[in-house]
Amino acid sequence: MLINHPILGPRDAAEFTYLGDAALIDRPNWQADDAAEAFHDYLYLRDNPAGLHRELWFHEQGDRSWLVVTRNTLTHEITSVELARDVALARGRGKE
Amino acid sequence: MTDLKPITALNGDSAAVDTIATLTIRENPDLALASVAARHGAGDTVAARLKDALSLSLLAPAHWAAAGDYAAIWLGPDQWMVNAEYGTHALLASDLKAIVGDAGSVTEQTDGWCCFDVEGEQLVAAFERLCALDFAQMQPGQANRTTIHHLGCLVVRTDAGASVFGPRSSARSLHHALIEAAYSVA
Numbered sequence: 001m002l003i004n005h006p007i008l009g010p011r012d013a014a015e016f017t018y019l020g021d022a023a024l025i026d027r028p029n030w031q032a033d034d035a036a037e038a039f040h041d042y043l044y045l046r047d048n049p050a051g052l053h054r055e056l057w058f059h060e061q062g063d064r065s066w067l068v069v070t071r072n073t074l075t076h077e078i079t080s081v082e083l084a085r086d087v088a089l090a091r092g093r094g095k096e
Numbered sequence: 097m098t099d100l101k102p103i104t105a106l107n108g109d110s111a112a113v114d115t116i117a118t119l120t121i122r123e124n125p126d127l128a129l130a131s132v133a134a135r136h137g138a139g140d141t142v143a144a145r146l147k148d149a150l151s152l153s154l155l156a157p158a159h160w161a162a163a164g165d166y167a168a169i170w171l172g173p174d175q176w177m178v179n180a181e182y183g184t185h186a187l188l189a190s191d192l193k194a195i196v197g198d199a200g201s202v203t204e205q206t207d208g209w210c211c212f213d214v215e216g217e218q219l220v221a222a223f224e225r226l227c228a229l230d231f232a233q234m235q236p237g238q239a240n241r242t243t244i245h246h247l248g249c250l251v252v253r254t255d256a257g258a259s260v261f262g263p264r265s266s267a268r269s270l271h272h273a274l275i276e277a278a279y280s281v282a
Binding site (some may be wrong): 007008016063 | 156158171172173175228231240241242243248
């Protein structure tokens with residue numbers, strides 16, 4: 001399997017490690033009134049889609065960048081690869 | 097006075113040289129290494145300071161460049177490995193820190209790595225067996241990090257052939273892998 005790295009181009013999937021659902025980027029605000037409930041959901045509840053899934057991959061044996069890979073769980077087809085940094089900044093993370 | 101005796105990464109008094117058919121694998125022990133990582137948002141500042149002081153260009157992803165005594169290999173976003181001859185630049189890390197100042201973090205890497213220079217006709221065939229990179233497409237001036245026999249290595253394409261930087265504590269394993277690949281294409 002190849003992952004089309006946004007900076008380096010197609011690279012062997014064996015160079016990467018998998019973390020999990022890209023929803024991990026959306027860490028709840030610990031100061032919010034409903035923080036306990038939000039963290040329960042953040043930690044324990046995961047979607048398990050049969051189809052497109054956005055997930056975090058780490059280029060451990062490469063340039064060590066974190067990626068958000070959109071993969072079809074039925075076919076393993078990868079439709080998009082983005083730098084997790086760009087995704088997080090676009091979602092307003094890193095500004096607090 | 098303690099009489100200390102320097103040894104190479106392969107535990108030799110002098111650098112190992114292996115010639116297998118057309119391929120030559122040469123250990124390079126005379127190497128000072130330091131990594132430079134730009135602080136948040138300071139990538140351009142680090143690049144400008146190294147350019148001014150050493151004429152060294154910090155290039156685009158997956159490339160490397162040399163200038164005078166120094167060479168810089170791209171490691172990751174805003175991160176580079178700088179090398180020079182150890183004999184004349186033993187204080188490379190502190191020299192670089194003086195240049196980049198508070199714009200970057202410099203880490204001494206000299207004793208963490210070993211280096212082998214490989215050249216010869218069967219170079220491409222050997223590296224196709226060693227790693228998952230598209231080595232045949234790599235031009236002199238390009239460099240990539242990948243795994244060779246489960247070891248995280250830097251593969252640097254040079255005019256003469258290729259240089260492989262690997263973990264020094266696994267130097268013998270990496271050397272074995274290179275020799276094995278050389279025999280398999282001989």
